[in-house]
Amino acid sequence: MSQTDNTPPTSDERVKDMSGFRKALLRPELGSICGVILVFIFFFLTARDSGMFSPAGVMNWSIVSAQFIIIAVGACLLMIAGEFDLSVGSMIGFSGMSIALLSVSFGWPVWLAIIVTFVLCVAIGAFNGWLVIKTGLPSFIVTLAFLFILRGLTIFAAIATTRKTIIGGVREVAEGDWIAAIFGGKILTGLFQWMGDHGWIETFVRGTREGQPVVEGIPMLMVWALVLVIFGHLLLTKTKFGNWIFASGGDAQAARYVGVPVNRVKIMMFMFTAFCACVLASAQVMEFGSAGADRGLLKEFEAIISVVIGGALLTGGYGSVIGAALGAIVFGVVQQGLFFAGVESSLFRVFLGVILLLAVILNTYIRRMITGEK
Amino acid sequence: MVKPLIEMQNVKTMIEMKGIEKHFGSVIALSGVSLDLMAGECHCLLGDNGAGKSTFIKTMSGVHKPSAGEIFFEGKPMSFARPRDAIVAGIATVYQDLAMIPLMSVTRNFFMGNEPTRKIAGISFFDHAYANDVTMKEMKKMGINLRSPDQAVGTLSGGERQTVAIARAVHFGAKVLILDEPTSALGVRQTANVLATVDRVRNQGIGVVFITHNVRHAMAVGDRFTVLDRGKTLGTAKRGEITPEELQNMMAGGQKLATLESSLGGTV
Ligand SMILES: Nc1ncnc2c1ncn2[C@@H]1O[C@H](COP(=O)(O)OP(=O)(O)OP(=O)(O)O)[C@@H](O)[C@H]1O
Numbered sequence: 205m206s207q208t209d210n211t212p213p214t215s216d217e218r219v220k221d222m223s224g225f226r227k228a229l230l231r232p233e234l235g236s237i238c239g240v241i242l243v244f245i246f247f248f249l250t251a252r253d254s255g256m257f258s259p260a261g262v263m264n265w266s267i268v269s270a271q272f273i274i275i276a277v278g279a280c281l282l283m284i285a286g287e288f289d290l291s292v293g294s295m296i297g298f299s300g301m302s303i304a305l306l307s308v309s310f311g312w313p314v315w316l317a318i319i320v321t322f323v324l325c326v327a328i329g330a331f332n333g334w335l336v337i338k339t340g341l342p343s344f345i346v347t348l349a350f351l352f353i354l355r356g357l358t359i360f361a362a363i364a365t366t367r368k369t370i371i372g373g374v375r376e377v378a379e380g381d382w383i384a385a386i387f388g389g390k391i392l393t394g395l396f397q398w399m400g401d402h403g404w405i406e407t408f409v410r411g412t413r414e415g416q417p418v419v420e421g422i423p424m425l426m427v428w429a430l431v432l433v434i435f436g437h438l439l440l441t442k443t444k445f446g447n448w449i450f451a452s453g454g455d456a457q458a459a460r461y462v463g464v465p466v467n468r469v470k471i472m473m474f475m476f477t478a479f480c481a482c483v484l485a486s487a488q489v490m491e492f493g494s495a496g497a498d499r500g501l502l503k504e505f506e507a508i509i510s511v512v513i514g515g516a517l518l519t520g521g522y523g524s525v526i527g528a529a530l531g532a533i534v535f536g537v538v539q540q541g542l543f544f545a546g547v548e549s550s551l552f553r554v555f556l557g558v559i560l561l562l563a564v565i566l567n568t569y570i571r572r573m574i575t576g577e578k
Numbered sequence: 579m580v581k582p583l584i585e586m587q588n589v590k591t592m593i594e595m596k597g598i599e600k601h602f603g604s605v606i607a608l609s610g611v612s613l614d615l616m617a618g619e620c621h622c623l624l625g626d627n628g629a630g631k632s633t634f635i636k637t638m639s640g641v642h643k644p645s646a647g648e649i650f651f652e653g654k655p656m657s658f659a660r661p662r663d664a665i666v667a668g669i670a671t672v673y674q675d676l677a678m679i680p681l682m683s684v685t686r687n688f689f690m691g692n693e694p695t696r697k698i699a700g701i702s703f704f705d706h707a708y709a710n711d712v713t714m715k716e717m718k719k720m721g722i723n724l725r726s727p728d729q730a731v732g733t734l735s736g737g738e739r740q741t742v743a744i745a746r747a748v749h750f751g752a753k754v755l756i757l758d759e760p761t762s763a764l765g766v767r768q769t770a771n772v773l774a775t776v777d778r779v780r781n782q783g784i785g786v787v788f789i790t791h792n793v794r795h796a797m798a799v800g801d802r803f804t805v806l807d808r809g810k811t812l813g814t815a816k817r818g819e820i821t822p823e824e825l826q827n828m829m830a831g832g833q834k835l836a837t838l839e840s841s842l843g844g845t846v
């Protein structure tokens with residue numbers, strides 16, 4: 205070209221300068237950040253005196269949010285890679301049952317039952333992914349089939365071996381097992397006891413647990429949620445593999461042209477989703493001390509809703525793990541908050557529907573601003 | 579600016595394609611197409627819609643396995659199982675559909691499949707700082723000032739996207755650059771930019787296969803011209819041996835165009 209001066213223009217006069225503030229705001233997570241703020245303001249105004257913001261109350265909605273977060277991280281990465289997994293809920297029931305059957309009914313050590321279950325679930329996830337790739341069918345259909353297959357197998361296995369659909373006694377056999385403690389234990393119990401002793405947090409005043417804090421510590425479930433969010437976020441935004449996840453979901457063909465191993469990426473994301481489901485199932489089994497054949501019902505939708513509130517595009521190629529985690533928090537806080545506020549539980553669905561709609565509208569608007577999509 | 583081919587006699591052949599056939603079930607997309615490409619040459623591939631141009635270059639870039647025929651790359655027989663193999667060998671392609679992902683940033687697109695990494699505590703991370711830096715520099719070299727390397731490709735114009743794709747191929751050390759209709763959707767100025775880019779790339783010693791419908795664009799940068807028609811080669815001509823009119827006629831099957839041209843007053 206005809207660049208005559210040797211200082212080329214550093215800015216295009218047709219591009220309006222965007223203020224740093226506005227640029228910082230314009231992120232995929234913006235919708236869910238607004239959602240979280242809105243929800244907290246709402247409950248602070250309506251349910252402040254209900255104990256929702258006492259240590260026990262905070263722990264209550266935090267645990268529920270953490271449950272949503274764990275499956276939302278898997279669903280989020282999978283959705284960005286361009287696929288869905290509708291079998292997440294059934295997978296939760298299946299893996300919980302597998303742990304209980306192997307440890308309680310078959311008498312295996314709990315650590316072995318958990319490891320075998322993880323291997324089995326991740327293998328099923330891989331098979332799901334392989335089927336989607338090989339058949340070229342939408343993952344929606346393939347994993348819908350697995351929603352039924354896994355749920356049916358879970359109920360069948362429970363009834364065929366024990367004539368029951370709920371298997372208890374896991375807590376007893378898990379006593380002293382260190383892998384079980386990774387899922388069912390609590391951390392910082394010393395700190396919480398110390399805070400209780402100083403009267404900073406509530407303690408029991410009567411009964412066998414007198415003097416112990418109401419909130420004993422941070423459950424491992426929440427640690428898992430945090431670890432998975434950090435892992436997922438770093439993987440997606442800070443690694444080569446993360447770029448492949450975006451590319452596989454954004455345009456699989458274009459990604460293949462430049463040598464991205466799209467099939468491998470997608471199958472690995474199915475495996476990761478199954479892994480997350482298994483983490484939640486293990487934590488639940490350890491917490492309740494039992495497995496039920498109907499555990500995890502509808503969890504796949506709750507995961508997908510969290511991810512969508514978090515700003516991900518349903519068709520793939522765009523989204524954020526942090527956003528999905530915030531979406532899960534919105535979900536968890538609304539579900540538990542309405543209970544604290546004493547609102548009819550059917551209204552939970554109305555509220556959730558409204559939030560979902562608002563978040564998606566806002567997200568679509570933001571996404572168009574960022575990506576220039578029509 | 580364009581060196582006549584006679585002077586380039588001692589230049590080595592990059593790719594030689596011999597009797598390439600490609601069948602899709604009962605559809606015969608290519609029935610024996612041959613072509614060779616020298617280093618530093620721009621070889622234009624012309625032909626009407628559905629002539630098989632895209633299919634042909636896809637056999638060159640490892641997307642399709644030819645049903646019959648041989649490919650020699652730098653003198654050695656080659657058979658690419660995957661696009662990745664061709665890219666590693668040094669054959670880069672900018673497809674008609676661009677292989678750019680509009681939702682992703684320019685940097686992420688630029689380094690897609692070739693992400694630079696940096697080890698922090700033994701874990702290898704995508705080196706965003708380096709990638710952003712290179713992207714800005716390469717785009718500036720091509721005459722495009724990006725607002726920011728985080729800008730989504732979806733916010734770029736057609737010509738800018740084309741330039742990103744070409745810059746990407748050149749940056750990753752392509753020896754052969756295949757461009758499938760890079761100018762078809764562009765306006766006058768952006769076309770001129772892309773043609774200038776092709777010229778610059780060729781002068782670096784890279785062999786360019788340039789697909790176009792537009793004889794004027796071909797004439798502007800081409801050293802040789804090969805015309806495809808219904809999966810066959812109609813012939814290859816060197817620059818200076820053929821007039822634009824002859825080329826135009828060859829592309830559209832002679833007779834038909836003569837009548838068309840008179841009715842359009844010679845504007846095609
Ligand atoms: N994957 C495929 N399966 C079946 N037929 C195909 C496939 N790809 C190409 N074809 C057929 O091969 C023929 C050549 O197509 P190709 O895309 O190579 O044409 P082209 O010369 O690039 O045309 P254009 O100028 O429109 O891009 C067409 O008839 C097309 O329908």
Ligand SMILES: [Mg+2]
Binds near residue numbers: 631632633674758
């Ligand atoms: Mg084509």
